[in-house]
Each structure stands twice: as structure tokens, then as C-alpha cells.
Amino acid sequence: MEVFFTFLKLGMISFGGPIAHIGYFRAEFVGRRGWLSDSQFGQLLAICQFLPGPASSQLGFCIGLLRAGWLGALSAFLAFTLPSALLLIAFAAALPMLSGPMGAAAIHGLKLVACAVVADAVLGMSKTLCPDTPRKTIAFFALAALLSMSSAIVQLIVVVLAALAGVLFLGNISIPGNETKIQISLGPRVGGILLLLFAALLIGLPIFSSPSPTLESVAGVFYRAGALVFGGGHVVLPLLQDSVVATGWMTPDQFLAGYGGAQAIPGPMFAFSAYLGSVLSQGNATWLMAATALIFMFLPGFLLVTGVLPLWRAVSHNPAAGRAIAGVNAAVVGLLGAALYNPIFLSGITVSSDLAIAVVAFGLLAIGRLTPIAVVAWCVVACIARLWF
Template sequence: MVEQTKVGGRIGEVFWIFLALGLTSFGGPVAHLGYFRTAFVERRQWLTEQAYADLVALCQFLPGPASSQVGFALGLLRAGPWGAAMAWLAFTLPSAIILVLFALGAAVLEGPIASGIIYGLKVVAVAIVAHAVWGMARNLCPDKTRAGIALAAVFAVILVSGPLGQVAAIVLGGVAGLVLCRDNATAPTSETLHFPVSRRAGVISLGLFALLLGLLPLLAGSAVWLTVMDAFYRAGALVFGGGHVVLPLLEAEVVQSGWVTSDEFLTGYGAAQAVPGPLFTFAAYLGALLPGLPSIVGAVLALVAIFIPGFLLLVGVLPFWNQCRQWGSAQALMRGANAAVVGILGAALYQPVWTNAIISPQAFAMALTGFLLLTLWKLPAWMVVVIVALGGVFIQP
């Protein structure tokens, strides 16, 4: 009874700590990792600095939303599976609710001020994505080899449109990295991670991840909810390199299929920059707009589907990570895949982000202002969103 009370208390502790973070963690995945470090390494000492660095490395190594995966793992470490679930729920819920309400209200907003703000949100998406491409290129393509892989990925996405081109670019990037990027391998650290996940549970999680990835496309045409789950699950399973990379994957699934208009997509993406918590909650906004499902049902289904693959992979790899991270081949493969991701996001910066938002010199000037505010003045993303969205009132066509 004492042990159950202790575990129950830890679950509640995890929920309230992550709810506070979900309400205040502005700035995107990198900023989230900084908030987590302050909260759990410095303040509460749930794990050491080196263990936290290893955990971050693991989550950046895997597809999926890195900051949410780190939060999930911290909840798992502190209070077991229920702690992991509460960490995700509390960190995700605030921004998901805000974006669903925005999706339901955006359609009824009328008048020049409202339409100007919505246009400003599309323009600010240009600045946000350009900033993401710039930062990721500097970190993930620091040499000619990886820059070449990124450039090849741009051509792959242009020549083969839709999700197939993006998947092909990531796979070919990984293969190229395996061949060309072995010289960049770094020596692993000596400290190990210990989570309450057995090897059997890890194998089951990896098997379930692969089963859903292969089975959902076969079932997609039989029901609307299965089609939606397939689209968002596949997007979540192929996101390497951070939350912004989900933009081209989701655009291929929901805009090119005709579920959501390009204007609605970019408006929601701009709004997602102004709220705290994980960028993946953009899926809740899109789910609320999908035809054929009630708004709340679509939002919940899309939100759960896009997060599930990253968590299954994390649970699957945790029992084996200490051994796998010693392999230079794994590091080389991920270097190539991450470089390809930069190319995919660079292609998305042009289409659909730029072509749908920059339709006048004034819009270009406003997008450039947002980019400089992010890169030179180092303003937080939510503040830049507010500034450019208000500027949209004055530059709308």
C-alpha cells in the first residue's frame, strides 16, 4: 500500500510539473529541452547532466518529436508507464486545446482585421520555416558531403511529389550517410541509461510500430478514421530532425489530398508558433478541420496518431540503446538521414509556404522582418508571430 501510494504520488507530481511546462514552454523543441534541463536536472535532480544529454541524443537519433519523447521518457523514469502517459498528456493538452479552438473559430472570423491577422499568420510561417532551415542546415549539414545529400533530397522531393518522394529522400539520405559519413562518428559516453522497460516490451513495441506502419495503408480505404490515422501515423513515423519537419509531410497528406486548403494549413501552422508546448499539436488543428469526422473526434484521432510512432520507437529502443549507440554505422546512417531532412524542409519552404504567402513586396518585407527578428534579435517565436500577424492587417491584399 505504501509503495502504491508513492507511485500514485509520483504520477500526480509528473502531471502537474508537465502541465506547468505545457502552459509556459514557448520557443520550440530546442527551448523545450532547455526548460526540461532546468526543471529535472538542475532543480529536481531526477537524473544527472550526462544521463540527460544521453537521453536527448537518443530522442534526436529517432524519428518523432524529440522534446515530447524526452518528456515521455522522463515521466517513464519517474513514475513508470502511467507517468509517461501523464507527462505527454499534460505537456500536450494546453496547446492542443488552443489550436482546436482556433480551428473552430477561424472559419467564422470576418472583417478586415481578422482576415489581416490570418494573412499575417501565413506570412510568419515563411520566417519560421526559413529560420528552421537555416539553423538545421548549420547543425546537420556542416560539410560538403552532407550539404550534397541535402541538395539531392531537394531534387528527389521535386521530381517525385507527395509522401513517396519524401520517404525516398530520407531512405536514400540514410544510405548515403552510411557510405559517406562514417568519418564523422563520435565516441560514445560511458554513462548508461536505465529505464523500467524490458527487452521483451521493447521488441513488442518495435513490432507494433512496424505492424501499424505496414497495415494502416492497407486498411486506409475501408473507413474514414483509418484513413486519417494512416496519414498522421505515417507523418509521425518519418519525422527526423525536429517538429518543423512535419510541415512537408503533413502538407503532402492533408493538402494534396484535398482535406484541408493550403490557406487553412498555413494559417494553422502560423498559429502553432504562438502557443506553448510541442509543435506536433498542429495535428489537432488539422484534425478538427478534416471532412467526414466530428471536429473533436478528428482532432483527438490525429493528435494520438501522430505521437504514437515516436513513442513506440522510443520504448522499443530504450532497452537496447546503450549497446546500439556504440555502433558507428548507426551514427553515420542518421547523419545522412538528417541531412536529407534539411533538403525536404528547404523544398517545403518554397512550396507551399513561400508560394502561398509571399504575393507582394510588402509580404516579402514582413517575412524578412520576422526572419531577422528570429535570427539577429533572438526574439522568441511566439513574439515574432504576434508582431507579424498584427502586421498582416496592414499588408493584406
């Protein structure tokens, strides 16, 4: 219960995205409660940043696992995710009611929030993930490939080729780590089983693909997205867009409105999956569909991190692994840049005043460093005020 209520508090106050979440976690678990040392916290963070998936949620899952075993890990996930998931399910239920001029303006404002937030993410990630010419080159070719032909298969091919390019061309880039031992009861055998389960689900779930959003097909789509996301929650956008918008499961307006609404709530960005599941249900078994999307979005990241924990010491000393992940991270910048253009810019910017509102919103984030809530408020209020001018 201690783990559950500690993470529940964090789930209700942790605004600002994964980087901010990591700051909250360190203050709570290293500074205030002493559950971990700084070195242990740093090594867990390195593992979670090395793997695909939601880094802050994976970190919380690991902290819960170390503190109270599997029950602690599940409690950490549920408590940290529940507030944001419930808010987004409620937003999905309210979306059809926003049909008048003011409602339509508010929804359009949320689409402009997505423009500003993703542009800020591309700028920030390009500085940290593409600091040299080889990585800028990988990002450029990834951007060009995805602008030319965007699909989930192409994205997977780009990620694989970027990892190979990293191994071949990025020199001696090592994976961050340290020698402090993480006290974990899982052995290499359990870790291997979890990694095999991760791979089996990734290969097996597409068998249940369907032209309509059934529980099985939704599970496969969200599992694949969660398994292939490097670089944070914003990067899941193009993967999910190809899976639920390009297939006709939902409209671009529904997708981008939910993404914009997700900027105004605390907790993990991956909770956006609960909103998408609610919309895909079309009023039938809404809670079951939302829970399926949510669970399968987070599941691959949790399987990977718990599978790698017992094996981390050997992996962390392999320079080739560090070069591969550096190449993938560079490609992520190109992937997100492609998503910024299509569907975000093309769907959100329809008139010149849209561009002006989005530019101001970007300035509030990138220069003013205001919270996403302030950006949501600006975009929504500006779009509603435009009705009277």
C-alpha cells in the first residue's frame, strides 16, 4: 500500500513530461524516502533510457519492483497511470458533446497544442540526440524516408537500419552505466523468459489483425507501438497515427484532439492510449477497450525492462549496443519531424491565424518554458476568441 499511495500522489501532480517525472521520482525516492541511492537510481534510469518504451513509467515500475516485488511493480504502474487514464477516458466521453462552434474551436485549439508541443520536442531532442554530423545524417535520411512513404513497416525498417548505421559509423559511443549493484531477485533465467514473451507477443499478436478495431487487433496495434517507441512519449504519435488514423479507425480530428488534451494532464504520455481505446470502442464495452489499449501499450516496455535487469551488467559493457541505440535515437528525431509535418501540421494549420497561434504556443514552451497547461489554455482560448473577431 505504501508503494501504491506514493505513486498515486505522483500520478496526480507529475506534470511536464518524462524528464520532469524523473525529477519528481528522484526527489521522492532518493531524497525524501531513501528507497534508492543516487547511483542505483542513475543505473535504473540508464536502463530505461536504453530500451524502447515509456522511460518514466518503466523507471517507476522498476522502483516498485525493487521495493516490494511484483506486487509493488504493478501498484506503481496502476497508481501512477490511473489519474491520467481516467481523465482521458472522461475527455473521450465528452468529445461528442463538443459539437457547437465553441466546442469545435476548443477541439481545434487542442490540435494547435499538438503542433507546438511536438515542434518543441523535435527541437529539444535534436540537440541531445543529434550532437554530431553522423547522427544528424541519420536523422535526415530517416526524415526523408518517412516523408516519402510513411507506414508502420517503413518506420520499423528505418529503426533497424539506424541501429545498423550506428554500429558501423558512430565510433566508440558507450552506454551509460555504473558499477553499483542493483539488488533484484530476478535471475537471468526469468529475464530470458520475459524477453522471449516480449518477442512472442510482438510476432504473434499481428495474427489477430482486423480491418475493424476488435479487442485482439487493438491489443496488437498498441503492443507494437509500445514495443517500437524510442525517445519518449511524443514519438509514439506517428506509430499510432498510422495504426488508428490511416486505417480509418478514427478521424485525424479525434486523434489530434486527444493528443492535445493529453498535454493538460499529469502522468505518463502513454496514457493517451486509454483515450484512443475509448474512442475506438464507439460506445461498446468502452472500459474494456480502453483498458486493453492501455495495458498493451505499457506491457512491452515492462517486459523488456524486467527482462534486461538481470542481464544489464553484461549488456552495459558492450560498445556496439551503445552505438546501435545512439543510431536509433537519431532516427527518432527524423521520425518525429515527419510526424510534425504529417499529420500534425497538415491537419492543424488551416489558416494563417492558426499558424500565428501555434507559433506563440511554441514560444511559450521553448522560450518562456511555461507548462503545457498554459499552452493548452492559450490555444483553446485563442481559438474560441477568434469566433468574435
